[in-house]
Amino acid sequence: MPFGRLIKSKLAEVQKLGLEIDMIAPDHGVIWRDDPGGIIQKYLDLADGKSELAVTLIYDTMWHSTERMTIPIMQGIKDEGVNCKVIKLRATPMSVAIKEFWKSRGCLVGSPTLNNLMFPSVAEFLTHLRGLRPTNRIMGAFGSYGWGGGAVKGAYEEFKKMKLETVEPGIQVLYKPSLEDESACYEFAKDFANKVKEYHKQFK
């Protein structure tokens, strides 16, 4: 992600040489002997930030209220015909969460408020992501809180530091979501899915 531009110009240089490539042996990592052309194409896709019309929900929770929000949110996204995958940070290696983020055009980040801030695992994910300098993604946030909140606001601050597109103001629920809150989550997700569809058009 962070070196996409450099990689694209370097690969263009290599392609100009017109060499037949049998094997890719990087400084570190695995040696690719099968289908080096396919690997180069994957690398170019990575460098281009290529992604699918899909939304990934990436969240964590202390007492399951934020977790409960993921169900109507996922439903709302799917009902708009957009694929949706849900990632619980504490059950997922960071590298997998980042890969799932990368695959989808849209991402909704869910966090409870802990001492006015995001839950630490969510903040960790966003710090990791920011270092990778993602582009061409549309973001939103959701979460449960008990009084003043702060997690959703904090997530948007991070999205802005990354200069990513956002759908604001996200959605917050006081403690455990009520039936009305679940309906609001569903409607929020439908709207988000439509914004993702609109945003995705420019990349076709």
Ligand SMILES: Cc1cc2nc3c(=O)[nH]c(=O)nc-3n(C[C@H](O)[C@H](O)[C@H](O)COP(=O)(O)O)c2cc1C
């Ligand atoms: C240690 C602790 C600190 C909290 N700090 C805040 C806070 O600063 N502001 C707030 O609005 N809620 C705060 N809460 C309340 C939680 O955000 C609230 O219980 C929320 O529903 C938790 O969501 P979850 O079930 O997804 O973990 C705190 C809860 C705990 C346990």
